Amino acid sequence: METVEREITVPAPPGEVWPALTHSDQVSVWFGADVALDARPGGRGVFRWPDGTERHAVVEEVEPERKLSFRWLPFQRTAWGDVEPIPSTRVEITLDEVSEGTRVRVVEQSALDRRTTRIQSRASGGAFGPVLAAIDA
Amino acid sequence: MRADRTDAIFSALADPTRRQVIRALSEQGPSTATGLAANLPVTRQAVTKHLITLADAGLVTSTRRGREKLYQISPRPLTDAVSWMADLGARWDDRLAALRDHVLTPKRRR
Numbered sequence: 001m002e003t004v005e006r007e008i009t010v011p012a013p014p015g016e017v018w019p020a021l022t023h024s025d026q027v028s029v030w031f032g033a034d035v036a037l038d039a040r041p042g043g044r045g046v047f048r049w050p051d052g053t054e055r056h057a058v059v060e061e062v063e064p065e066r067k068l069s070f071r072w073l074p075f076q077r078t079a080w081g082d083v084e085p086i087p088s089t090r091v092e093i094t095l096d097e098v099s100e101g102t103r104v105r106v107v108e109q110s111a112l113d114r115r116t117t118r119i120q121s122r123a124s125g126g127a128f129g130p131v132l133a134a135i136d137a
Numbered sequence: 138m139r140a141d142r143t144d145a146i147f148s149a150l151a152d153p154t155r156r157q158v159i160r161a162l163s164e165q166g167p168s169t170a171t172g173l174a175a176n177l178p179v180t181r182q183a184v185t186k187h188l189i190t191l192a193d194a195g196l197v198t199s200t201r202r203g204r205e206k207l208y209q210i211s212p213r214p215l216t217d218a219v220s221w222m223a224d225l226g227a228r229w230d231d232r233l234a235a236l237r238d239h240v241l242t243p244k245r246r247r
Contacts, residue, residue, distance in 0.1 A: 004226045008233040012240050020240050030235035032228070074144075087143045087221075104236065106229050110147050 003109040011101040014065040021068050021093060045070055052079025055086070067094045071111055142195065146218045149194035154179060155187045159210065162197065167209040169202065 010017055020026045022039035033047040038059065045057035054077040057070040069092040076086050088111040096103040149155055154177075161173050170188060174181040188208050191197045195214045199206040 004222055004229060006226060006229040006233055008237055010237045010240050017236075017240055020236055026239065030232055030239045032232060032235070085144075087147065104233060106233065108225060108229065110144075110151070 003107060005105070005107050007103055007105040009098060009100050009103050014095040014097050014102045017095055017102045017104060018065045021095075022062075039068065053077070057091075060090070061092075065095060067092065069093070074111075142214070143218065143221055145194040146196060146214050149190050149196055150218070152187070152190075154183070155191055158184060158187050158191065159196065159215075162208060162210050167207050169205040169207055171205060173208075 020030065022037065024035050024037045027035040027037055031047070033049045033055075035045065035047050037043070037045040037057075039062055041059055041062055043059040045059060047055045047057065049055075056073045056075075058073065059068070059070045061067055061069040069090065071090045072086065072088065074085055074088040075083050077083055089108050090111045092107045094105045094107075096105070150159070157177055158173060161176055162168060165172065165176070170181050170185045173188075174184045177184060179187075188197060188199070188206075192199060192208075196211055197208050198211050199208045201207070
């Protein structure tokens with residue numbers, strides 16, 4: 001339910017993709033934020049978006065050319081210095097060597113409940129059937 | 138939507154029985170705990186407990202009807218929860234496409 005999964009295949013070997021995930025200057029190119037990342041277990045990540053919003057993360061797992069995971073700390077700081085709570089989520093990025101190059105897979109899910117809970121949705125009527133199906137998906 | 142609210146909603150929806158309660162409310166329309174328990178494999182007391190959690194998260198609202206409360210779905214938070222997830226997915230789509238472009242750019246800084 002509370003899980004977002006996305007993947008893309010990059011026509012390059014994992015050894016070329018990995019630095020793009022772990023070197024701050026390279027992450028900053030594609031993430032949409034200025035990133036200062038200490039890609040070691042327990043290392044901090046500081047992400048600053050163009051609108052001034054700042055979020056912090058803690059690196060959890062690092063398996064070179066294979067897996068990087070981090071947990072967003074449950075707050076963000078706005079450009080005006082306000083601190084706001086945000087959902088506690090955990091991001092796991094894995095690299096798999098495939099014949100076309102590297103499959104990059106991202107799973108972001110609530111850090112409150114790391115189980116990926118899915119229930120089969122009955123084809124249900126009711127006004128909120130489509131909404132419920134989307135939550136179950 | 139407020140992010141602390143999102144946590145409360147996802148936490149409430151993480152429980153399969155509570156999702157069944159939401160689904161039953163969606164199908165039956167406004168119902169009492171007794172009416173819901175009749176169609177679910179749990180007791181009225183258990184349904185009442187789940188309804189209180191769902192109400193705390195803003196997912197259902199209640200009105201008094203005689204000795205019991207009549208519960209109904211509050212559609213907005215549910216829709217917000219779905220759109221929050223859709224936004225998150227769209228952000229990762231953009232990031233992954235940018236990551237691929239970056240890796241394939243020959244002159245990237247190393």
